[in-house]
Amino acid sequence: MIDLKTVRENPDRVRASQRVRGADEGLVDGLLAADETRRAVVSRADSLRGEQKTLGRSVSTASPDERPGLLERAKELATQVKAAEADQDRADAALREAQLAIPNLVEDGVPPGGEDDFVTLETVGTVPQLAAPREHTEIGADLGAIDTERGAKVSGARFYFLTGIGAQLELALVNLAMAQAERTGFTPVIAPALVRPEIMEGTGFLGAHAAEVYRLADDELYLVGTSEVALAGYHSNEILPDLPLRYAGFSSCFRREAGSYGKDTKGIIRVHWFDKVEMFSYVAADEARDEHQRLLAWEREFMDSLELAYRVIDVAAGDLGSSAARKFDIEAWFPSQGAYRELTSTSNCTTFQARRLNIRTKGEHGNEPVATLNGTLCAVARTIACLLDHHQQPDGTVYVPAALRPYLGGRELLGT
């Protein structure tokens, strides 16, 4: 939820942000108008209520002769108050709607444009040279690690079983990620994968991307697409005395993948369900930009420990989620595709999420919303896909990066 004060005091900045996102600038004027209307309506309701209060007191202390006249006037006032309060409710709702329609202010420096207008900030590592790279599905099947056929039989398309070394790989990656997070000062968290509507709403996932989210209609619960949702909701409606707070959440993640028909249909790169270790930070508003860089650095540390070649991209304004002010993706090299593919993503949501979830801290001028940021440490299924693809050897084996070996019984190669 956007800060009303910013819109009032600096509407041009908000208009510019809308422009660079390719969003509607007119929404800003709509919001300003709704704000003005609301303030007028609230003032009126306030003074009417004040009058009613005073009159109510005189009714209770009035003498029997005065009473009937006062009561009549009080009845009149009561209807006026009721009408004014109805006006206020409408104005409140209109304001909130106008406020929610505007996405977060884009951070200075974000590249303008859409999906293809990202800027590559850095390219890291050596891209492996292979004569005839095989896809991770094939390698996974040979290793007895990934079974998508039975995944489809049991659960449908975009589901899978991890078996044998595949299952061990998942546990190894999760342990490696959690060990790094703990070393860095994150509190490990196992988070619920089902959340209430207001939490899902508050994190901004029921806006433009509502079709992506699984909903359990019988229970008014949603399946999370990332533990970011639960970790953001964790401190909702709280005033946080000590910042920063950093959590590393592990949970299953569920995505309907509506509208991605035909994309990545093979293998476990794009699936309806996967497990993920997610970093989530609560920081003071003026710390957000630095924290974002730190999250990116920790994501890179994990990529480096897996010995992957990757690039870091600065996602363009038009491709940002509504909560994000800026987003960096790390895309790792998939030899079989001859392309970089997204493995992790870190977003600075500034105070946008916190304002909606009512998460504050004691500031110099009273309670102020905190900033929230999230970053992927390890999206397991996709990381396994990348590891098999990236570290495949000509003889059909798969190289195990040194950092992962302690979690796999010291194995240096898979498939021997």
Add this chain to the structure above:
RNA sequence: GGAGGGCUCGCACAGUGGCCUAGUGCGGCGGUCUUGAAAACCGCUGUUGGGUGAUCCCCAACCGUGGGUUCGAAUCCCACGCCCUCCGCCA
């Protein structure tokens, strides 16, 4: 799934229609006293919105949430949510 109890300003409680403009205790902050501290005493102590307000001032709202009754609701009525206890079922 069934039965019962609860939800009030950080915490514990009081408050069953108008002296509630929500009180008391604890905690916290400031002060008096003290070489210092404790104790004692005194004062302060929540959130939100509005007033052409930026720590003061004034007004309004907030007693789990949403409706309703009433001139007037923490208090009465209805619905819902959550927590706790017990029973049943269960990894």
